[in-house]
Amino acid sequence: MKFATPLIPGKLIQRYKRFLADVLTAGGVTVTATCPNTGSMLGLTTPGSTVWLSESDSPTRKYRHTWEMIENDLGTGPHLVGINTGKPNALVAEAIGLKVIPELAGYASLRREVRYGDENSRIDLLLSESKDPRPCYVEIKNVHLMRQAGLAEFPDCKTERGAKHLRELSSMVAQGNRAVMVFLVQRGDAETFRLASDLDPAYATAFQAAVAAGVEMLCYGCRLSPSEIIVDRRIEMTDLA
Incomplete structure (x- = not known):
């Protein structure tokens, strides 16, 4: 996925009110950017960190800039981390089309944000029309937490x-369908993945129940640059018990 224009570098001043961040751009201008992430962003909000912003020319937007990435160094050098939780659905859909995710290949139809279930929810991706007669319901989670070099974790806070x-x-x-949870790690330095059970034990319990029920779990990683994000590899899931 290429950005419409190259991202703008800057230094993070502060993240506040959850959805806003002040950034000093490389041009010496302080801007307020939208922060498209509802999580705690543990370890990714240190003032002075290098961040990357996209810019919109839409006249209806209150804030022209959106916070997309931050540089994070856990001792192996700085790595880009994608914090925009609005990106993974499109990234996974693109990767399926490019046959990067073989576990989700072979479907002729891909629809996004389809209503389903008893709670009027929307599934991220609905795949159908394949040799497998079952439709495949795909939920996608953005992963950006890393507390130990190389080890990505989810979630970064409690998530009911x-x-x-x-x-x-x-x-x-x-009900006889196929269901898959995809954890998409927007970090180039991730080698393995595990649940952050200490941050949300209830999620870990729900995860184990879902596995027992037959939900498939996948984890894929990305290669990031200020011009594009590419889903490029499967990541081993470990310590999930």
Whole structure:
């Protein structure tokens, strides 16, 4: 996925009110950017960090800039981390089309944000029309937490909504469908993945229940630059019990 224009570098001044961040751009101008991330962003909000912003020319937007990436160094050198949780759905859809995710290949139809379930929810991706007669319900989570070099983790805070999604996927399997959770790591330095059970034990419990119910779990990583993000590899999932 290429950005419409190259991202703008700057230094983070502060993140506040969850959805806003002040950034000093390389041009010496302080701007307020939208922060498209509802999580805690643990370890990724240190003032002075190098960040990367996209810019919109839409006249209806209150804030022209959107915070897309931050540089993070856990002792192996700085690596770009994608914090925009609005990107993973499109990234995974693109990767499926490019046959980068073989576990989700072979479907002729891909639809996004389709209503399903008993709670009027929307599934991130619905795949259908394949040799497998079952439709495939795909939920996608953005992963950016890393507390130990090379080890990506999810979630970065308590997420009741995330546990709900796991229960909904389990329900789809019970109805005879296929259901897959994709953890998309927007970090180039990730080698393995595990659940951050200490940050949200309830999510870990819901995860195990979903696995027992037949929900498939996948983790893929990305290569990032200020001009594009590319899903490029499967990542081993470990310590999930």
